Amino acid sequence: MTDNLPAAGRRSLDAHLALLGCALVAAALVIIWGARLTVPRVMYVSELGATGEPTAEWFRAALLLIVVGGSLIAWAGRRIRTIAPLLRAWAPAISLWVGCAFFLVASQVTCTARCPLPYGPSFTWQDFIHTSVAVLAFAAACWAMLQCSFAVGHRALRRFSLASGIAVAAVAGTGGILSLARFGTDVGSVLELVATTIALAWLGVLGGSLVAVGSAAQQFEEAVGEPDELVDLVVVPVDPPHARLGFDRHEVAMLLPDDERAFGT
Structure with missing residues (x-):
């Protein structure tokens, strides 16, 4: 799409797409927090979209905003490459697109009322699909964070990505274990919300860094007097x-x- 444009125009368009992606991701985070604060009882984030919940449509909209916003940021950052041997089989943008694809499925196949765990007497294929794709989406996001932790250049982004990847994996993993054990669900639900917040914040920072890089490139070209090269x-x-x-x-x-x-x- 933008690769057929002149370099200056391509960077400008990519920066605008990244900025739009940041806005959509920020809106999704606000919706998730707003929906969660309207529910007085303890619940996991996925329960916001459960069948029959008054927040179900808001949750679906938030996931779709994440899908679109994340895809735009991934496109703008498609040239980011990692130097780590085990992480450079594909670009971080691919990992983000995979995660967005799983979130798209999760937005269309939400869990049943109260989001029971997909095993035992309460097993349903709907809950199994939603839980599975949600876990895979978080895994893809964490992989993208690790890839960006070893990205060429972008020193500040590398450090933030490493911290975010470790935090999301640890916090979401702990919340998942508590959920599986059916123990401390009040703590587990808070941990899931924290992990979601960190992941979306990282995505916003990634988009913001791409906007900043595009702006710096444009200013540098103007300074050397060769904006059309x-x-x-x-x-x-x-x-x-x-x-x-x-x-x-x-x-x-x-x-x-x-x-x-x-x-x-």
Whole structure:
């Protein structure tokens, strides 16, 4: 889509798509919190969309906003690559799109009343599908966070992604274990809401960082007087660190040709 545009126009469009994605994700988070605060009893986030709940349609809308917003942010960040051998089989954007696909299914197949666990006498295929895709969606999001923890450049994003990935995995995992054990569901429900909040906050930060990078690239091109060149803003490690060439210790922003074939790659 945007790859057929000139570099400057492509970056501008990608930045606007990322900004729109951030707005949609933020709206989804507000809806989830607003819906949760209207329910006085203890409940997990998925129960907001359970059959018969007054918050069901709001929950469905929130998940759809996450799907659209996350997909837009993934598109804007499709060029992010990771350097970790075990994580670079595919781009973080692919992981985000996979997670969004699972959330799309979860928005259409919500759990039954009270969201019983899909095993034992209370088993239903509806609950099994919803629970399974929700878990897989969180797993895909955590994988994307780990991938971004080793992304080329984006130092601040790397640190935040690592912290977020660990936090979401630990908090959501603990909440899931409590749910399976049918113990401490009041604590487990809070943990699930916290994990959801962290995950959506990370997605918003990812989108915000892409907007910032696009803006920095445009300003840099204007500064060198070549706004129409087909170039990308990348981060290249510089050694030694005391060369003082970078804005962040040993990293420096450089303009490279958009077409990597110019380097014979």
